[in-house]
Amino acid sequence: xxxxNIGYALxxxxxxxxxxxxxxxxxxxxxMCFALFASAFNLLLGYTGLLSFGHAAFLGGAAYxxxxxIKVWQLTPEVGxxxxxxxxxxxxxxxxxxxxxxxxIYFAMIxxxxxxxxxxxxxxxxxxxxxxxxQGVPRGKLFGLLSLQDDLTMYYVALAIVVxxxxxxxxxxxxxxxxxxxxxxxNEPRSISLGYDTQRFKLLAxxxxxxxxxxxxSLKTLVLGFATLSDVHWTASGxxxxxxxxxGMGTLSGPILGSALVIVLENKIGxxxxxxxxxxxxxxxxxxxxxxxxVTGLIFVVCVLAxxxxxxxxxxxxxxxxxxx
Amino acid sequence: MEIFGKSLxxxxxxxxxxxxxxxxxxxxxxxxxxxxGLLNVINFAHGALFMLGAVLTWMGMNYLGLGYWWMLFxxxxxxxxxxxxxxxxxxxxxxxxxxxxxxxxxLGLTLLIEGLLRSIYGVSGLNYDTPELLEGASNLGFxxxxxxxxxxxxxxxxxCMATWFVIEKTRLGAYLRAGTENPRLVEAFGINVPLMVTxxxxxxxxxxxxxxxLAAPVIQVSPLMGQNLIIVVFAxxxxxxxxxxxxxxxxxxxxxxxxxxxxxxxxxxSSTVVFVIMVIVLLTRPAGLFGKEK
Numbered sequence: 303x304x305x306x307n308i309g310y311a312l313x314x315x316x317x318x319x320x321x322x323x324x325x326x327x328x329x330x331x332x333x334m335c336f337a338l339f340a341s342a343f344n345l346l347l348g349y350t351g352l353l354s355f356g357h358a359a360f361l362g363g364a365a366y367x368x369x370x371x372i373k374v375w376q377l378t379p380e381v382g383x384x385x386x387x388x389x390x391x392x393x394x395x396x397x398x399x400x401x402x403x404x405x406x407i408y409f410a411m412i413x414x415x416x417x418x419x420x421x422x423x424x425x426x427x428x429x430x431x432x433x434x435x436x437q438g439v440p441r442g443k444l445f446g447l448l449s450l451q452d453d454l455t456m457y458y459v460a461l462a463i464v465v466x467x468x469x470x471x472x473x474x475x476x477x478x479x480x481x482x483x484x485x486x487x488x489n490e491p492r493s494i495s496l497g498y499d500t501q502r503f504k505l506l507a508x509x510x511x512x513x514x515x516x517x518x519x520s521l522k523t524l525v526l527g528f529a530t531l532s533d534v535h536w537t538a539s540g541x542x543x544x545x546x547x548x549x550g551m552g553t554l555s556g557p558i559l560g561s562a563l564v565i566v567l568e569n570k571i572g573x574x575x576x577x578x579x580x581x582x583x584x585x586x587x588x589x590x591x592x593x594x595x596x597v598t599g600l601i602f603v604v605c606v607l608a609x610x611x612x613x614x615x616x617x618x619x620x621x622x623x624x625x626x627x
Numbered sequence: 628m629e630i631f632g633k634s635l636x637x638x639x640x641x642x643x644x645x646x647x648x649x650x651x652x653x654x655x656x657x658x659x660x661x662x663x664g665l666l667n668v669i670n671f672a673h674g675a676l677f678m679l680g681a682v683l684t685w686m687g688m689n690y691l692g693l694g695y696w697w698m699l700f701x702x703x704x705x706x707x708x709x710x711x712x713x714x715x716x717x718x719x720x721x722x723x724x725x726x727x728x729x730x731x732x733x734l735g736l737t738l739l740i741e742g743l744l745r746s747i748y749g750v751s752g753l754n755y756d757t758p759e760l761l762e763g764a765s766n767l768g769f770x771x772x773x774x775x776x777x778x779x780x781x782x783x784x785x786x787c788m789a790t791w792f793v794i795e796k797t798r799l800g801a802y803l804r805a806g807t808e809n810p811r812l813v814e815a816f817g818i819n820v821p822l823m824v825t826x827x828x829x830x831x832x833x834x835x836x837x838x839x840x841l842a843a844p845v846i847q848v849s850p851l852m853g854q855n856l857i858i859v860v861f862a863x864x865x866x867x868x869x870x871x872x873x874x875x876x877x878x879x880x881x882x883x884x885x886x887x888x889x890x891x892x893x894x895x896x897s898s899t900v901v902f903v904i905m906v907i908v909l910l911t912r913p914a915g916l917f918g919k920e921k
Contacts, residue, residue, distance in 0.1 A: 353727045400906060403913040407669045407726045408865055412909065415862040418855075419902035426895060536858065540734055547731065595742030602735025606728050607717060 305621065309555065317461055327457040328525065329569075333562055334464045335522040340545040340557030341471050342514030347543070348552035349475055350507045351487030355410045355539050356397060356417030357515050362534030363420055364390040364516030369436040369529040370429055379442045379450060383463070383520045390516020391509050393420070398508035402501055414536060421534045435530035439523055450524070460521060467514055472554060474510065483507050544598060547605050550612025559613055567601075568594050636771075641887040647776050647845060649883015650783030651677075653876045654838040655860045657787055658831040660869040661794070664807040665827045668718060668729030674857025675737040676706050676832045680839025681848045682744055685753045695758035695840075702840050707833030714828040719821070737853075744850035752847030779841045786837060787876045794872055803827065862905045868918020878916060 317334075321327045339361055346352050368386030371377045377385070401412040424430045431437065441450035450456045474480050485493045486500050493500050523529045532538065541564065549560025571594055578584075605612070611619060655673055662670050683705055684698040693701065713736065721728045757775045764771040794800035805813045806820055814820045839853075846852060860879075867878030882901050890897040908916060 347727075353730070400909045403909050404865070407663075407730065410727065410730060411669065411861040411865050412905070414858055415865065415902050415905055418858045418862075419899050422898045422902075536854075540738070543731065543734075593742045593746040595738045596746065597742075599735045599738030599740075599742055602738065603717070603732060606732040606735060607720060610724075610728070 306555075313558075314465070321454055321457055327453040331457060331460045331525045332522065333565055334460060335518045335525065336542075336545065336561040336565055337558045338464050338467050338521070339515050339518035340542055340549070340561040341468060341554075342511045342518060343542045344546045344551055344553075344557040345471055345474065345514070346507055346511040347546055348556075349480065349487065350483045350504060352504060352508065353410045353543070354397075354401075354413045354508070354511070355536070355543070356401075356413030356415075356420075357512075357542050358534050358536060358538035359397070359417035359420040360390040360394060360512040360515040361519035361522075361538060361542075362424065362529065362531070363393055364519035365523040365529035365533050366424060366430050366436060367516075368520035369439040369523045372442060372524070373436065373439045374429075378446050379444050379524055382442075383517065383524065386520025386523070387513050387517045390519065391513035394509045394512020394516075395505070397512065398505045402504050402508070414539065417534075417539060418536060421531070421536070424531060424534045430529075430531075433531065435528055436523075437528045439527045439529070441524060441527070456525060460525060463517070463521060467517055468558075471514065475554070479503070479506075541598075544602055544605075546612075547610075548601065548612055550615030550618070553612070553614040553618060556612050556614035563613075564598075567597065571597060638888075638891055640771075641891045642884060643772070643776050643780070643887075645884040645887020645890075646780050646880065647883070648886060649880040650780050650787075651838050651842055651856070651879075652860055652863045652883055653787050653879030654783055654834050655856070656863045656867065656875045656879050657790060657872060658834040659860065659864055660872065660875045661790070661834075662828055662831040663869050665803065665810075665824055666714075666718065666729070667722065667726060668733065669726070669861075670828075670831065671730055671733040671857065672713075672736045672740065673733075673832070673835050673860065674853030675740040676710070676853075677835040677839040677842070677856065678744070678848075678850060678853035679709075679740060680706050680836025681843040681852065682748070682753070682839075682850065683836070684840045684843055685848055699837070699840050703833040703836040706836035706839075707829040710832035711825055711829040713832075714825045718828065719824075737857075741850050741854070748850055750849055750851055752849045757844040775844055779845065782841060783838070784876075784880075786834070790834070791872045791876065859901050862901050866901075866905050866908045866915060868915025870915075871917040874915075874917025 317330070320330055339357070343354070343357050346354055364386035367389035368382040371385045372379060372382035397413055397416050400416065401409050404412060425432060429436075441456060443449050444459060448455065448459075450459060475483075482493065482498055482503050485496075485498070486503060490500055519529075519533060522533070542561075545560040545564045546557050547560070548563055549558065550556030609616070655677060659670055659673055662668060680702045683702040684695070687693040687698045687701060688695070717732060717736075718729065721732060761775045761778050764773045765777075766772075792800075794803055802813065802818055802823065806818075806823055810820050810824075842852075863879055863882055864875070866882065867874045869875070882904065885904065886897055886900055889900040896903070
């Protein structure tokens with residue numbers, strides 16, 4: 303067994319026993335949702351070379367669809383998840399068709415603008431609850447049988463869904479289809495001259511990524527019981543870019559690690575600030591909790607300038623070098 | 628007098644407001660286009676630097692007691708120098724890499740600048756007054772014309788046209804255009820291209836700050852004022868295409884006017900109309916109204 307498989311086995315084992323080791327299940331579930339979100343995003347950025355700046359629309363949009371289906375239409379959770387995912391896939395198709403018409407940097411700008419439009423629609427539509435968001439979404443019973451009210455039951459269902467989705471991503475990347483995506487990332491004109499209809503491949507990759515991001519968003523609604531505007535805001539799109547960048551884009555494990563790092567940082571930064579203030583005596587640090595954006599911005603700048611491969615990217619490169627020597 | 632059931636003065640005042648917004652779109656998209664042409668970087672920080680221009684003006688007025696006219700000159704200068712520092716210390720390491728890194732770096736800078744100012748001033752608005760010279764309104768008989776808004780439109784269009792003139796009609800502009808086409812060849816002729824790149828970035832962001840100073844008495848100054856604006860400007864850039872300077876100016880002004888009219892006839896859509904137009908343009912003319920498909 304190599305390092306990689308040992309790593310995944312350990313991670314899975316840790317996730318299986320985490321609720322019994324004193325971890326708060328809801329927090330871990332939130333981490334898992336974001337890990338799935340970042341992995342879905344990485345399928346596009348890391349493996350196809352397309353920077354979408356509109357993934358918040360899929361995360362947040364699907365969250366509203368799933369929440370509405372479960373709360374208002376009183377459907378069972380699995381149907382809600384399915385509808386959320388399909389909704390995101392449909393939205394992804396529309397975004398993809400429009401954005402793929404332009405290359406490179408325009409692609410990012412178009413997806414960002416479209417996502418902003420979705421944000422305004424969510425803000426104004428009567429079904430989303432405006433600034434308050436959609437609240438009090440019940441977890442219900444899975445297939446009408448298994449009650450998800452209990453955090454522990456919900457935890458293992460969520461874990462199963464996220465692991466399955468992750469395996470699907472692994473399968474996609476290692477399939478012939480995934481190889482074509484990589485070829486497009488490396489050299490698009492050459493892929494075209496080899497006879498691949500790159501537009502179609504890019505569109506399909508975009509829809510897949512959007513659908514999986516939608517699954518993450520729907521699951522998040524189910525777990526937390528609400529869908530909010532902050533998930534549709536462009537900062538969520540920026541956040542997922544950061545997760546992927548910090549973890550290492552184009553690596554399978556990078557987004558998982560990156561999302562964990564970013565979420566933990568955002569949750570714990572207040573405490574860290576208090577600790578720094580005590581240590582250095584600079585009062586300003588204690589206000590760090592309110593200004594997560596400063597730290598996020600700083601990490602962005604440092605990562606882009608000095609740390610472009612991300613944590614897992616550096617680790618893989620280091621292991622590769624060691625093997626050679 | 629009524630047109631389509633709306634009174635003419637209401638229509639005209641929205642038209643003017645639209646023109647005001649449109650002039651900001653024009654200046655900002657012009658700056659983005661000039662920067663992108665030479666640096667191949669989409670400057671996400673443009674919105675934040677627009678905001679910085681406004682906040683600096685507020686600071687200068689409140690802490691140093693400087694007047695509006697001083698700040699109209701000093702704020703863009705300061706932001707321009709700041710831009711020079713950003714380009715020299717950070718951006719220049721990214722030119723050989725994929726475009727996306729430039730976007731991500733400037734996104735990081737945006738979060739940094741906005742976060743810092745937010746931790747000092749909060750998110751509520753800071754206001755400063757319209758300069759005395761431009762207070763009040765002129766009565767045109769059929770409507771009241773607020774002087775300051777007219778000044779914003781005139782000043783913006785003047786600056787835009789001056790930029791167009793410099794780039795299209797002068798020797799310096801010729802170097803710039805040549806640098807956009809083929810920087811290595813231009814460098815071979817003995818022109819200091821890296822310096823030109825630095826100054827271009829500084830000039831581009833100074834334009835953004837200039838718009839910020841103009842905007843402050845019209846829109847509320849707050850650390851987040853640039854956030855939504857920059858995304859609309861991105862849509863403007865997609866619609867117009869970054870190929871032509873006059874194109875950027877016209878698209879910006881035109882979309883501002885369309886947005887103004889939407890506010891009169893269907894206010895719910897006023898925040899999304901630019902994006903809808905972007906979708907239509909992408910479907911019918913993927914390269915943008917003034918763009919050339921490469």
